[in-house]
Amino acid sequence: MTQAERLYYRDDPDEMLLRPLDGLTLIYHRPSGITHIVDSPVPEILAALSHEPLPARLLLESLSADYDLEGEGEALDNLAAHLEELCALGLARAR
Amino acid sequence: MRHHLLLAIGPARFRIGSAWRGPIDALRRLYAAYPQSSQDDAVADFTVRLEPAGIGRRWWRPSVRIAGDYHLPDAVPMALRHGLLAAEMGMNLQMALGWRRHLLIHASSVEKGGKVLVMAGESGSGKSTLAALLGERGWRLMGDEFALLDFATGAIHPFPRLVSLKNQAIDVMRREVDDAARFGPLMAATPKGDIAHLIPAAEAVSRMSEAAPPALLLFPRYGHAPDIRAVGEGEAFMHLTQASTNYVACGEAAFTALHRFVTTVPSIALDFSSGNEADRMIGRLWREHAG
Numbered sequence: 001m002t003q004a005e006r007l008y009y010r011d012d013p014d015e016m017l018l019r020p021l022d023g024l025t026l027i028y029h030r031p032s033g034i035t036h037i038v039d040s041p042v043p044e045i046l047a048a049l050s051h052e053p054l055p056a057r058l059l060l061e062s063l064s065a066d067y068d069l070e071g072e073g074e075a076l077d078n079l080a081a082h083l084e085e086l087c088a089l090g091l092a093r094a095r
Numbered sequence: 096m097r098h099h100l101l102l103a104i105g106p107a108r109f110r111i112g113s114a115w116r117g118p119i120d121a122l123r124r125l126y127a128a129y130p131q132s133s134q135d136d137a138v139a140d141f142t143v144r145l146e147p148a149g150i151g152r153r154w155w156r157p158s159v160r161i162a163g164d165y166h167l168p169d170a171v172p173m174a175l176r177h178g179l180l181a182a183e184m185g186m187n188l189q190m191a192l193g194w195r196r197h198l199l200i201h202a203s204s205v206e207k208g209g210k211v212l213v214m215a216g217e218s219g220s221g222k223s224t225l226a227a228l229l230g231e232r233g234w235r236l237m238g239d240e241f242a243l244l245d246f247a248t249g250a251i252h253p254f255p256r257l258v259s260l261k262n263q264a265i266d267v268m269r270r271e272v273d274d275a276a277r278f279g280p281l282m283a284a285t286p287k288g289d290i291a292h293l294i295p296a297a298e299a300v301s302r303m304s305e306a307a308p309p310a311l312l313l314f315p316r317y318g319h320a321p322d323i324r325a326v327g328e329g330e331a332f333m334h335l336t337q338a339s340t341n342y343v344a345c346g347e348a349a350f351t352a353l354h355r356f357v358t359t360v361p362s363i364a365l366d367f368s369s370g371n372e373a374d375r376m377i378g379r380l381w382r383e384h385a386g
Contacts, residue, residue, distance in 0.1 A: 017347065017350065017351075019354045021328045021329050021332060021354065021357070021358065022327045022328035022329045023329075024328075024329045026332065026350070026354060028347055028350040028351075030347065033343060033346050033347075035336065035342075035350055037329055037332070037333065
C-alpha cells in the first residue's frame with residue numbers, strides 16, 4: 001500500500017489529555033503515560049482525526065476549511081509526514 | 096537491627112536501622128526537635144538500613160552499605176565516619192524512588208506570608224544554600240532538597256530535613272548562624288565533597304505539617320553576573336519534569352498538577368554571584384510577584 005492510500009484515525013478521543021501551554025500544547029497520552037510537548041499543526045491534525053479512517057487527502061480538505069494552507073502538493077506531503085510521526089508516537093493509527 | 100530510630104520529617108516517616116551506634120546517635124541529636132520513636136511497632140513509610148559492606152566490615156575498616164526498601168545495587172560503600180551522610184542519602188533515596196503521595200520535585204522551598212517560593216536547579220545551582228540562608232532571614236525553610244506538590248490542592252508541603260551544606264556553603268552558613276550546636280560534624284572528603292548538616296530553624300520544624308500555595312518559581316544559578324530572565328511555561332514544565340523523580344510514576348495526576356503549577360506560578364531564571372546579592376534580588380522579585 002502506498003502512503004497516499006493509507007487511512008489515518010484515532011481510537012478513542014479520551015485517550016489523550018490536551019492542555020495549552022504558552023503557545024504550545026501539552027499532551028498526556030493515557031495508554032502509555034507519556035507526556036508530549038507539541039507545536040502547531042499537531043493539535044489541529046489530532047482534532048481533525050476521528051474514529052473514521054481517512055486518507056491524508058481528505059484530512060487535508062477538512063483542515064483547509066478551517067486553516068489557510070499554502071501549496072496543496074507541499075501541504076499534503078507535510079501532512080502525511082506529520083501523520084506518520086504521530087503514528088510512530090502512538091498518538092494516531094493507520095491502516 | 097542493633098540500633099534504630101523512627102523519625103518523622105514532614106509527611107514521611109522513616110525507620111533507620113544501623114549496625115553501629117554512631118550514626119543513630121548523631122541522627123538522634125540533630126533531629127532532637129522532630130517526632131522520634133524507638134518503638135519496634137511504630138509504623139514507617141520507609142526503612143533505611145546501614146549495614147556492614149561485607150563480612151567483618153563492622154569492625155575492620157568499617158564500611159557502610161545503604162540498604163532499605165529502595166536501594167542502588169551499584170552504590171559504592173561509604174566509610175563509617177560518613178555514616179550520618181549515608182543515613183541522609185538513604186532517606187533521600189527512599190523519597191526519590193518510593194514517594195507517591197505528592198509530586199516530588201528536586202527543589203528547595205521557603206515560605207513567607209502564607210506563600211511559597213520554590214527554587215529548582217541542578218546540584219551546585221545554589222538552591223540549597225539560598226534556602227538555608229533565607230531560612231535564617233525571615234523566611235520559613237520548607238526544604239532544601241525536595242518540594243512536595245499536592246496533587247489535589249496544588250500546595251507545597253514541607254520536607255524540612257537537615258540542610259546538607261557542601262563545601263563553601265558550610266562557611267557561608269557558619270557566618271550566618273551563630274550557634275555551633277545547630278551544626279553537625281564536618282565530614283571531609285566524602286563522595287559529595289566536604290559536608291556538614293545544619294539543623295533548620297525551630298519554626299521550620301514546629302510548622303513542618305503546614306502546607307502553603309506556591310507563588311514564585313525560581314531557577315537560580317550561582318557563579319554568574321546578576322541577571323533575571325522570565326522562563327516560559329513550556330520551558331518551566333520541561334525543567335520540572337526532569338527535576339521530578341516520580342513524575343512518570345504518578346501518571347495523569349502528576350501531569351495535571353504540574354500543568355496547573357507552571358500556568359499559575361510565574362517562573363524566573365536568576366543568576367547571582369553571592370548570597371547577599373541573591374537575597375536582595377529575591378526580595379524585589381517577591382514584592383513584584385507575590386507581594
